[in-house]
Amino acid sequence: MNNHQVLKHIVGIAAKSIALPCSFLVLLFLCASTTPASAQAKIGYFSYNEAFKSMPEYAIAERNLSSLRAQYEAEMKRAENEFNKKYEEFLEGIDTFAKPIRQKRQSELQEMMERNVAFKQEAKKLLEAAERDAYFPLKAKMERALAKIGQEQGYACILNTDSNACPYIDPNIRVDITKALKELLNSDSL
Secondary structure (H helix, E strand, O other): OHHHHHHHHHHHHHHOOOOOHHHHHHHHHHHHHHHOOOOOOOOOOOOOOHHHHHHHHHHHHHHHHOOOOOHHHHHHHHHHHHHHHHHHHHHOOOOOOOOOHHHHHHHHHHHHHHHHHHHHHHHHHHHHHHHOOOOOOOOHHHHHHHHHHHHHHOEEEEEEEEOOOOOOOOOOOOOOOHHHHHHHHOOOOO
């Protein structure tokens, strides 16, 4: 099967599936066209999640993120308990408070609730940023490893199969690189 046949086969599959994005088709076209006509194109594929989670740095990042997440959750729980206590005190005395005191306490409860909601939103943003920061060097390492394997093994392209974006790759040109990638990621050669 030459590159033209491979490309025709892949485009035929893609045309049947509306779920494949146009950029994926362009990628496949580029992969198939970068190899000389006389050579057989090799396509590597791997599970990004499996390789990513196999990295020792991933476990460290997850522990750190889990610890940070627990701190934010503990603070949110503390604030929630404080709000609930003040709310219960307010409900117990609502009938005995003078109108200005009742309004003052209602206002305090409203402000407390708004601060708690704002803190939850800020904590979510901070956790997302911490996750991006923790994973950035791991993703960069993954990119270096993929480039090294691709260049050394002569792959026309390497596909991530996690999202089932490529449900079929011709067995004559595909190579599962997940194991080799995991070994490279866990070695000191990057």
